[in-house]
Amino acid sequence: MDLKTKTHPCYSKFAHNYARMHIPVAAKCNISCNYCNRKYDCLHETRPGVTSKLLSPTEALARFKIVKSKVDNLSVVGVAGPGDALASFEATRESLELIKAEDPDLTFCLSTNGLSLTDYQEEILRLGVSHVTITINAVEPEIGAKIYERVNYKGETLTGVEGAELLLKNQLSGLKYLAQNGVLCKVNIVLIKGINNYHIEEVVKTVKEAGAFMTNIMPLIPVEDTPFADNPLTSKVELDYLRNKCEENLKQMYHCQQCRSDAVGCLNKDRSLEFKEENSLKLEKKSESLVLEGNYYLEQEERLFAVASQEGEIVNLHFGHAKDFYIYQVKESSIKFIEKRNVEQYCTDKECSDSEDRIGRIINTISDCEAVLSVRIGTVPRRKLLQHNIIAVMVYDKIESAIRFALGEMYSENTG
Structure with missing residues (x-):
């Protein structure tokens, strides 16, 4: 395991003393998930996809300078929303370039649904992004069709199995390319009871074959005004049982905090409120x-x-x-x-x-x-x-x- 991975709190459970910073610069998203509410201007929630303020690249740089001066062991800067890092790639690229010029020794990462991975995979390498997280909730389009309402790709809107097929194709193709070119890829999987809970082991096996470094099985957070708002919660015992089974095939993440898009600090002590x-x-x-x-x-x-x-x-x-x-x-x-x-x-x-x-x-x-x-x-x-x-x-x-x-x-x- 290289130094960047050893000091990345999302990729190594031993990096709990290292801090990360999410810069909320990605406004756009190109898919509609049945568990997501795109209300991102929210100070009062803590879950993926929310932030108190959307930042421009120059604002992201300014906030980085402040955070760096106040947060010890800041090792990682990443783009994790509130939309998709690649659907808003111009803002993502400019933000990372500005911060990289300020501190080239940082670890840079981004999170994406993977729909546009094949379009930007070479740019990701050029930017020096060493860690990429891709959310892949299904490897069977029929199951994916139950999770994604629609997919918007290059001006075309696709729904149902057709949209899920295209999404999966681009996810796996991009994952293979990045893995073959030295990028460490983590795959997030949202566990949705009654939808994909019996399918997750297959997802883990498939992404392992494509080159994933680890998977992170996360419980669904039911969000109001979404199709999955009333879906049942997953207990920690159920979650860890599935993680333990999947660990027989691939390294698992057990310490995910399902962070906000503007999270700052260590995973077990978020300090984002200090900067809001x-x-x-x-x-x-x-x-x-x-x-x-x-x-x-x-x-x-x-x-x-x-x-x-x-x-x-x-x-x-x-x-x-x-x-x-x-x-x-x-x-x-x-x-x-x-x-x-x-x-x-x-x-x-x-x-x-x-x-x-x-x-x-x-x-x-x-x-x-x-x-x-x-x-x-x-x-x-x-x-x-x-x-x-x-x-x-x-x-x-x-x-x-x-x-x-x-x-x-x-x-x-x-x-x-």
Whole structure:
């Protein structure tokens, strides 16, 4: 394993002390996936394909300079959205060239759906991109047709099996070319229950033959307003069982965090919020003004919020992963931390339990709270919380800013 791979946190589990930076310069996308919502101007979500701001190449360079001065062990700069790096190749190329001129020793990588790989494979080599991630969710067009709504290639829109066939052809052809020319290729596979879960082992075997270095099987994140919004979640046990089976054929990634398109820092400690203060303040002021406009919110002397947080600074935990909730009091315009309450974790390594006992105990613990703030929450616990008049708000931000955002969202809902 060369030095660039040893210090790339997505390609080596031993590189956890090295930081990466995603530059969100790719605005366009050339396929429509049934699990993707292209709402990328979102400060308050943490998942692939979202960013607080789309950057121009010169803005990406400016942000890189700031990040480099503040983040130790920054080893990787990559383009991972919010669209597709190759569908927006002019912006991708210019951004990487500018940053490479500033620091040629960095590792450069990009992520793509692979539709345009055959068109830009030589350019990728010329740019000095050493690591490429390709998302390949199916190697049978009939299965791919269930995942991709349409494919837009060179001015032509294809749907169904025809579109999936073209996508697969270009993915595998590009993968083979890059692998044969020294580029390390990781293949991402989104596990979608009922669609491709029994097909993934075949995907792994096929991409191995094409030259993939490793695969990263990721659980579907159901996103509102998409065809797969109500698809069931995959437990960690189910995920790791499949990864273990596939590791018999090809190296597997177990430590993926399914990062945002503007992620900064180590995988286990994202620092992207530090570089979004301007956007955060704008949204905070907007949310605060909404709160102050609504008498409904000022009539109550005290309101409590339960926050799922790893360390008590940022809303950064899935509801089901919280072992305790940070309780905050909102009184007029004041936000104050009150206490930390322990709960039985809703999701274990084996399952995200839908048992009445477990969710019931959590609800009893936070029954005096008006809302729960977490990065993500499943539809079942969300519905059960609502039955007890507790609103679930999905948000990713510093806690006070997140509470103001939640207040604004709740006020908007109540005023129609």
